[in-house]
Amino acid sequence: MGIIDVNGIVKKYGEKTALDNVSFSVEKGEIFGLIGPDGAGKTTLFRILATLLLPDAGKASVEGHDTVTDFAAIRRSIGYMPGHFSLYQDLSVRENLEFFATIFGTTVEANYDNIKEIYSQLEPFGDRRAGALSGGMKQKLALCCALVHKPSVLFLDEPTTGVDAVSRKEFWNILYRIRSGGVTILVSTPYMDEASLCDRIALIQQGAIFETGTPAGIVSEYPYGLLAVKGKPVYPLLQFLRTCDGVVNCFSFGSECHAAIDSSVTGCSRLQRELSGAGFRNFSVREITPGVEDCFLQLSIRKRDGMR
Amino acid sequence: MECDKIIKVTGLTKRFGNFTAVDHITFDVRKGEIFGFLGANGAGKTTAMKILCGLSLPTEGSGTVDGYDIRTQQELIKRNIGYMSQKFSLYPDLKVWENIRLFGGIYGLGFKEIKQRTAEMLQSLGMEDLRNEPVGSLPLGWKQKLAFSIAMVHKPPLVFLDEPTGGVDPETRRMFWEMIYRAVGEGTTVFVTTHYMDEAEYCDRVSIMVDGVIADLDAPDALKDKYGVPDMDSVFRTVAARRPAGKEAAGA
Numbered sequence: 350m351g352i353i354d355v356n357g358i359v360k361k362y363g364e365k366t367a368l369d370n371v372s373f374s375v376e377k378g379e380i381f382g383l384i385g386p387d388g389a390g391k392t393t394l395f396r397i398l399a400t401l402l403l404p405d406a407g408k409a410s411v412e413g414h415d416t417v418t419d420f421a422a423i424r425r426s427i428g429y430m431p432g433h434f435s436l437y438q439d440l441s442v443r444e445n446l447e448f449f450a451t452i453f454g455t456t457v458e459a460n461y462d463n464i465k466e467i468y469s470q471l472e473p474f475g476d477r478r479a480g481a482l483s484g485g486m487k488q489k490l491a492l493c494c495a496l497v498h499k500p501s502v503l504f505l506d507e508p509t510t511g512v513d514a515v516s517r518k519e520f521w522n523i524l525y526r527i528r529s530g531g532v533t534i535l536v537s538t539p540y541m542d543e544a545s546l547c548d549r550i551a552l553i554q555q556g557a558i559f560e561t562g563t564p565a566g567i568v569s570e571y572p573y574g575l576l577a578v579k580g581k582p583v584y585p586l587l588q589f590l591r592t593c594d595g596v597v598n599c600f601s602f603g604s605e606c607h608a609a610i611d612s613s614v615t616g617c618s619r620l621q622r623e624l625s626g627a628g629f630r631n632f633s634v635r636e637i638t639p640g641v642e643d644c645f646l647q648l649s650i651r652k653r654d655g656m657r
Numbered sequence: 658m659e660c661d662k663i664i665k666v667t668g669l670t671k672r673f674g675n676f677t678a679v680d681h682i683t684f685d686v687r688k689g690e691i692f693g694f695l696g697a698n699g700a701g702k703t704t705a706m707k708i709l710c711g712l713s714l715p716t717e718g719s720g721t722v723d724g725y726d727i728r729t730q731q732e733l734i735k736r737n738i739g740y741m742s743q744k745f746s747l748y749p750d751l752k753v754w755e756n757i758r759l760f761g762g763i764y765g766l767g768f769k770e771i772k773q774r775t776a777e778m779l780q781s782l783g784m785e786d787l788r789n790e791p792v793g794s795l796p797l798g799w800k801q802k803l804a805f806s807i808a809m810v811h812k813p814p815l816v817f818l819d820e821p822t823g824g825v826d827p828e829t830r831r832m833f834w835e836m837i838y839r840a841v842g843e844g845t846t847v848f849v850t851t852h853y854m855d856e857a858e859y860c861d862r863v864s865i866m867v868d869g870v871i872a873d874l875d876a877p878d879a880l881k882d883k884y885g886v887p888d889m890d891s892v893f894r895t896v897a898a899r900r901p902a903g904k905e906a907a908g909a
Contacts, residue, residue, distance in 0.1 A: 386826030388797060484698030510824060513697035514854055514890055515897045539824045540853075542890075554826060583859065584838035600831045603855035603888060604877065646827050 350413070352377045352502060352533045353398065357407035360393050367393040369556040370407070375535055375549075380528055382547030383537040384641070390556040391537040392432055395506045398535070399429045411502055425453070428500035430491050432507045432537075438480030442471050442490055445479050446497060453498035463530075464493045467523055485516030492523065503527065505536040509543065521546050541642035552645050559648040564641055571639040571647065573597055574612035576620060577605040580632025586624075593623055600646060607643060663688045663815050663846045664709060666720030666727070671704050671713070678704040680869035681718065688814075691837065691847045693857050696866030697897045702850055703819075705866070709848070710817055711735045723815055736765065739816035741808035743823045747800065749793030753784065756792055757807060764811035778806045798829040805836055809845070816840070818849040822856065834859055854890035863889070865896045872896045 351374035360368040368390045375381040383391045396402035398409055400420035408415065414422040436445045446468070450457045461468075467489050474482065479490060488508055495503060505524075509517045521543070528534055536547070544550050545564045552559040552567070560567055580586050587606050590599040595614030599606055610616070617634050624632055664686035671679040679701045686692045696702040707713040709722055711734035719726075725733040747756045754775055761771035779785045782802055792800060801821070808816055818837075822830045834856065837847055849860065857863050857877060864874040873880060873896050880892045 386797070386829070387824035389826075507824075511698070511820070511852065513700075513852055513897065514893050515697055518894065539826075541827060584835065584842070587835070600828070601834065601859065603858040642827050649826065649828055 350410075351375050353381070353409075353411050353535060355394070355398070355407075355409045358394070358397060358404045358409055359406040360390075360397065360402070360404050366556050368397075368404070371553075371556070371558055372407075373551050373558065373561050375533060377533055378528060378531050379548040380524060380534045380536060380546070382544055382550040383535065383553055384539075384541065384544045384547075384550050384645070385537070385553035386539050388555070389553045391553060392506055395429070395431070395504050395535075395537065398423075399427060399504055400424055426500055427502045427504060428495035428498070429504045430495040430506060430508055432510065434487050434491065436479045436487070436491055436494060439478060441476050441478055442482070443475040445490060446493055449494040450497045455498050457497060460497055460499050463499050464496050466526060467496075468493050484512050485519070488512055488516070488520060489523075492520075496527070501532060503532050503534045503536075505534065507537050507539065509538060509540065517543070541640070541645060544641035550641070552641075552648060554645075554649055554652070557652075559652065560644070567641060567644050568639055571644055573609040573647070574616070575637050575639045575643060576608045576610055576617060576634055577602070577637045578608055578620070578624070578632060578634050579605045580624070580629050586629065586632070589624070589627055589629070590620075593620060595619075598646070598650060602642070607637070607639075609643070609647065661688050662686065664692075664720070664722050664848070666709070667718060669705065669708060669718035669720060669727075670716050671701075671708065672716045677869055679708070679715070682866075682869075682871050684864055684871055684874055686815075686846060686848060687861075688846055689841065689844055690861040691841055691849065691859065693860030693863035694848060694850045694866070695857055695863050695893060696850075700866040700897075701869040702866055706817060706819065706848075706850070709734075710738060710740055723813075736811075737813055737815070739808035739811070739813040740819070741804050741816070741821055742819035743821050743825070746804035747792045747807065750791060752789050752791055753779070753795075753803065754788045756803070757810060760807045761810050766811060774810055778810070782806060797825060798832060801825065801829060801833050802836060805833065805840075809840065814844070815846045815848065818847060820850050820852065822851060822853060830856075854888065854893055857889040857893070865893060867897055867899060872899065 353375035356372050358368050358371045385391055397404050397416060398411060400416050400423050403417060410416060411423045412426060416423060446457055471490055482490060509520055524534060549563050551561040578590060583601060587599055587601060590596055590606055590608050595611045597609040597611060599608040617636060621634050662685040667683045668681045669679055670681050682705060694702055708715050708727055711731035714728060722734045723737050757775045757778060758771050761774060779788055822833055841847055860877060862876050864871045877889055884892050884895050886892055886895065
């Protein structure tokens with residue numbers, strides 16, 4: 350049994366199904382990522398696990414405690430950082446931290462070691478109101494408040510959304526240090542590039558999980574060949590690639606287009622010839638290994654087409 | 658020579674008390690380009706963008722947006738630009754056609770014009786069947802497309818997109834960028850902010866704001882060459898990481 354066990358969870362809001370038979374399990378001391386866009390059901394799942402919401406069907410447990418019948422035990426042992434900034438904007442940095450420590454019947458001093466590394470960056474601004482902090486600093490303070498009572502399980506709902514690329518990298522380094530202390534972390538993110546930073550991930554969209562596994566494992570199941578085509582102008586290039594024989598789908602990825610191909614039909618050299626023939630110049634085509642985002646795209650297209 | 662610059666600002670500065678959010682920035686945006694306005698949280702992007710959209714006056718500096726003065730012609734600027742953000746764009750309780758009518762009215766279009774634009778927009782979006790649906794019930798991808806079209810309901814020459822793809826799924830995000838490409842193909846200038854560095858690659862030029870100043874500005878390829886790194890994510894981290902740690906706590 351895992352530290353977090355989710356079994357056939359269903360949650361509906363009126364007619365709308367937010368979670369549709371979701372199951373997965375998180376092992377002790379791993380960083381497990383829920384990867385999916387807005388509206389996928391990530392926050393609903395966190396609220397159920399944090400015992401703030403009752404599921405319509407299914408069961409979930411955290412450290413062996415049932416989320417419905419044994420909620421009090423769970424509340425004591427978890428740290429929860431909700432997606433919306435939920436600290437008191439009018440209280441200072443220091444006051445927020447003391448408030449959360451007090452709620453859990455402890456003090457900042459007693460657990461200072463647990464938060465020292467992150468809090469030391471905030472201490473120069475201890476008297477500043479939380480509402481006046483920058484996005485990255487707010488996230489660090491929220492993380493401190495979720496850690497101040499030494500939880501063994503940490504729930505982080507989109508901790509890096511709207512946070513810039515530099516602060517995101519810093520935040521992940523902090524998570525690794527927390528994990529090394531034996532804490533189990535369930536984290537959600539809409540950023541696909543953060544998927545590869547997790548030990549295991551679940552890809553979730555519209556309330557259902559596509560796939561669960563290690564990032565490398567999920568990538569290894571990608572069913573097509575993948576070519577990266579670089580050239581300009583991008584939009585005509587994309588449109589042309591989509592018309593080529595053997596190209597299953599094609600999407601832009603940064604400065605390149607990724608074309609999923611049926612390798613028995615087309616490949617690097619054939620596509621190069623076709624691009625030249627269509628008048629494209631100064632382009633390059635190379636074979637690449639897919640990333641998690643390629644897999645997510647492919648799985649979401651397959652699901653949508655399957656439903657039609 | 659002047660006329661191919663749709664945005665032109667010189668020494669733009671905004672202070673709040675003794676905090677300088679935007680510190681003498683000078684740059685221009687060319688007609689018909691996709692201009693990426695990047696920066697860390699609290700770097701001053703939102704403040705600068707508010708001035709460009711005619712919502713806030715600069716403390717110092719001057720400039721024009723679509724030929725209108727940012728100090729004296731704010732109302733004309735507002736009327737002649739489009740604006741869309743991911744956080745607030747459409748009214749979920751209003752139907753598709755009601756949203757179009759509302760924003761068309763706000764931008765001063767007449768009833769006849771609104772009617773005609775509604776028909777045009779719904780047709781080009783393939784959303785004729787959805788005209789009576791409340792916007793809140795549409796899938797995210799449709800909402801995004803509609804929000805973009807509504808930001809362009811008055812056919813502005815310049816549109817500001819403030820993190821239009823935050824939290825959006827990978828496929829919708831890409832479809833959204835293809836709409837941007839089409840709009841640019843029709844001559845619109847696009848000014849866009851994003852935290853997705855792969856999207857920075859889609860821009861013709863990008864600026865990177867750090868602590869209220871523009872730390873660098875160029876085409877993505879030129880920036881990658883300059884810093885000797887393979888992608889915009891590395892460019893951003895190299896440029897943005899230079900900020901002094903003490904300054905980060907300020908601003909929002």
